[in-house]
Amino acid sequence: MTKIDTKPLDSEELVKSKLQELIDFRKDDQDIREFWGKQFDLGLAWVQFPEGAGGLGLNPKYQLLITETLRNEGLSQQNKIANILGIGMGAPTIVEYGTAEQISKYLRPMFTTEEIWCQLFSEPGSGSDLASLSTKAVDDGDGYIVNGQKVWTTLGHLAKWGLIVTRTDPNVPKHRGLTFFIVDMESEGVDVRPLRQITGEAEFNEVYFTDVKIPKENMLGAVGDGWRVSLAILMNERVAIGGNVRERGSGAPGHLVQLWKDNELDDPVTKDKLVSLWIEQEAVRLTNMRAIENREKGTPGPEGSTSKLYEAEINKSSYEFGMEMLGNEGLLFPRGYALTQPELNFDNETFGFTDTQSLFLRSRANSIEGGTSEIMRNIIAERVLGLPSETKLDKDKAWKDIPRS
Numbered sequence: 001m002t003k004i005d006t007k008p009l010d011s012e013e014l015v016k017s018k019l020q021e022l023i024d025f026r027k028d029d030q031d032i033r034e035f036w037g038k039q040f041d042l043g044l045a046w047v048q049f050p051e052g053a054g055g056l057g058l059n060p061k062y063q064l065l066i067t068e069t070l071r072n073e074g075l076s077q078q079n080k081i082a083n084i085l086g087i088g089m090g091a092p093t094i095v096e097y098g099t100a101e102q103i104s105k106y107l108r109p110m111f112t113t114e115e116i117w118c119q120l121f122s123e124p125g126s127g128s129d130l131a132s133l134s135t136k137a138v139d140d141g142d143g144y145i146v147n148g149q150k151v152w153t154t155l156g157h158l159a160k161w162g163l164i165v166t167r168t169d170p171n172v173p174k175h176r177g178l179t180f181f182i183v184d185m186e187s188e189g190v191d192v193r194p195l196r197q198i199t200g201e202a203e204f205n206e207v208y209f210t211d212v213k214i215p216k217e218n219m220l221g222a223v224g225d226g227w228r229v230s231l232a233i234l235m236n237e238r239v240a241i242g243g244n245v246r247e248r249g250s251g252a253p254g255h256l257v258q259l260w261k262d263n264e265l266d267d268p269v270t271k272d273k274l275v276s277l278w279i280e281q282e283a284v285r286l287t288n289m290r291a292i293e294n295r296e297k298g299t300p301g302p303e304g305s306t307s308k309l310y311e312a313e314i315n316k317s318s319y320e321f322g323m324e325m326l327g328n329e330g331l332l333f334p335r336g337y338a339l340t341q342p343e344l345n346f347d348n349e350t351f352g353f354t355d356t357q358s359l360f361l362r363s364r365a366n367s368i369e370g371g372t373s374e375i376m377r378n379i380i381a382e383r384v385l386g387l388p389s390e391t392k393l394d395k396d397k398a399w400k401d402i403p404r405s
Helices: 011-025 032-041 062-072 084-097 100-111 226-242 251-262 268-294 303-331 356-367 373-384
Strands: 117-120 136-139 143-150 161-167 178-184 190-195 204-215
Touching (some): 084 100, 084 161, 143 161, 161 226, 251 268, 251 303, 268 303, 303 373
Antiparallel strands (some): 136 143, 143 204
16 A cells, blocks of 8 residues: 655745645636735735735745745736735734734735725824824723824725724823724724825825724724834834835836936946946845845834835935936926826836836835834834933823923
8 A cells, every 4th residue: 555645845845835826826817806815815925924814824934935936927916015004014913913803804805905904193293203192092882982183194095994093091101092993994984185295196195083983893902002003013014115025126226227228328427326226226125035034923123124214215316316317307297296196006016106207206205104214213223233212201201291282
């Protein structure tokens, strides 16, 4: 009798086997969301997540294998851009702090982009000092009633769900009186209004909450634990913005190379600057790859701040140089300034922008969103280099006793 080898597949073999099943599932006329649903069901959405939650319980380094294989097969991964706030930030935080019911309810339609997510953190009086926020949530027995205003809410006009941090106790220090919720953006009392940007587009929004009811089962983490959950969101956001491993030569460097070719530039000074920027971006890409290979499961550490800082600064430098390459043409703005709002876009990674002028203007936000470059430098100084932190005079004061303008 032939002995059957029942030895389990090792991690890499398991991932490769699942990938082959996913590739075989592909059809020419297939709805891309059906394909992403299959990817989730096979555990290839977030390979480090538990089985049944879009993962296989493996080291996150195997996500690189998945990304590279799908890229080489020409299979779209634009869901990670179209729903970056959900897939990049919301999902890992829900897995860490959410209930089994929340994980089961939210993750699959998030990954397939059937449900878009937004982040509701900043307020008119609370930006870099997020813990000073004033949007309040009051327990009314079977839920919480939320009143307040949030700003700079990316894709809020498309979102079904929002990740919102609120103040539930004004009588304790500001970091201890916060509670985190998942809010239905279609709830009565939610008013989303566009914020027009310098590009003419309104990718960002301001959101008003007037007596919005949030069920208690939508709480993420415990009462008063909102700051810890918010930090997890922010750490994941910085990795989502700056810590991804792009295809070599894509993004800003690829755009500059195409400009070089289109404008038939051949002077050595321009060429030297172009190569220098390409090398800088490649160094960041390889650093991100190493960070992913070394990363354990759970919330990323301060290394995400390093990647986010350098990605933001290189993007700005690259598109500034792109404007120089355009010369006088850079003074024109081909898109025009008509107010528009982005829709779901699976075609490119720049929210629909393809012209250098728009990319240059949009890159200004890279050093603000997800934490300013100044905040990133503070985090690196304190948590990586071990330098002393700034004195916090309001650390032990009750939030209600802190003066506000």
